[in-house]
Amino acid sequence: MIESLPEEELREMIDEGKEIEVVCHFCSKKYVFPVAELEEMLRRKKEGPAGES
Numbered sequence: 001m002i003e004s005l006p007e008e009e010l011r012e013m014i015d016e017g018k019e020i021e022v023v024c025h026f027c028s029k030k031y032v033f034p035v036a037e038l039e040e041m042l043r044r045k046k047e048g049p050a051g052e053s
């Protein structure tokens with residue numbers, strides 16, 4: 001889900017400086033992602049797939 005957001009979209013949300021809410025399409029659970037979390041995701045995207053560092 002949010003992990004699949006394009007990098008530029010993540011960056012925009014970080015620039016706005018506010019946490020975002022995402023509702024999962026599969027289980028309807030609501031997730032809140034603080035800016036720090038978004039930055040972490042952006043960093044991971046740049047570094048490539050997990051476990052391949």
Ligand SMILES: [Zn+2]
Nearest residue numbers: 024026027029
């Ligand atoms: Zn879910």
